[in-house]
Amino acid sequence: TEFINLPISINFHKLIIQDFIQSRCQTNPYVTGLTDYLRCRPGAASTIVTLDYSRNGQSVPNPLTVAEVDLAGLMGATSTTAGRIVLVENIQPHLVSFLGQILDVDPIFFAGTVVVLGILGGVIRTVESNPILVSVDLRRLRELADKYDVPVVIDDTIGSFCNIDVLPVADVVITSTTKSLSGYANSSSSPTHKTTTPAPQSSTRNTHTLAKFLHADSQSPTSPITATLYPPYLSVLRPPTPSFPEPGYGCLLAIEFTSLTTARAFYDNLSVYHGPHLGAHHTLAFPFNDAIWGIEPEAAAYLASFGARPEQVRVSVGLESEEELVETFWEALRFAEKEEVKRKEEEEGEKQ
Helix, strand or coil: CCCCCHHHHHHHHHHHHHHHHHHHHCCCHHHHHHHHHHCCCCCCCCEEEEEEECCCCCCCCEEEEECHHHHHHHHHCCCCCCEEEEEEECCCHHHHHHHHHHCCCCCHHHHHHHHHHCCCCCEEEECCCCCCCCCCCHHHHHHHHHHHCCCEEEECCCCCCCCECCHHHCCEEECCCCCCCCCCCCCCCCCCCCCCCHHHHHHHHHHHHHHHHHHHHHCCCCCCEEEEECCCCHHHECCCCCCCCCCCCCCEEEEEECCHHHHHHHHHCCCCEECCCCCCCCCEEECHHHHHHCCCHHHHHHHHCCCCCCCEEEEECCCCCHHHHHHHHHHHHHHHHHHHHHHHHHHHHHHC
């Protein structure tokens, strides 16, 4: 593969995409902030990780940290994999231009992120956090923001606007319409108002049922589960309405296992779709922490200190029946339980 000189390539793509964005601004003012962002000087370096899915059916993708100077060659090369996901943390203006052009990404995809990044001096929080479902004390955060006169921006995608109401503590609320807005992860828009559908109610109810089942299983002495991450945020729950009579805590949960081998035994035998998306009508599972940070021991250890451990499997619960979900997860847990028994026997053998 012949690698392209990235800075020159990016500058070329930047000119092209800026012209395209200018034309899009005429029909969609939501994109306007992106033009200003592309003129900004680069800040802290971006972190780029690719997840390659092999053609031989391997369930866990192979994560690879990619340097910016190698990105052009990687994206231009013919892939021998079944699929590739590119994750960019702290995306800089030149990467927005480059990826937008080479992958033919509509500017609207980047616009929401850029709007948030452009609010300088503000506090940006996700409620609940992804993937371990925790949150700061929002009312305390509001008090501090008022004291120091800074805006609070809250992303309610995970909790979902159907379930939680963060308007009393936020100056700006943003959400990803490609997640739970419809319950099918198939919306792409910038709505001026939101309406509820039966799908988010079903996924919320299913997730609550599954969380109770997993928590009950974790109480058994032989359970491979150490924790079910699905915390209630009663202080920001939306009041019941005729269209959404039972607000809950969203479609996402995470399961923490006793060991990485136990987690893998569970994941490899869990008969649901595997992937990093959420909010779809089909249940999706993904070893979020291990897949993304597992190859970097220092990063993995740092994140584990905040509760994001490689032994966790994240689950986005879909619209299947409650009975089917419980049965499916019960069967996968039996494989994990066998692995846990084996692990304990090996530990006992080493002590003797």
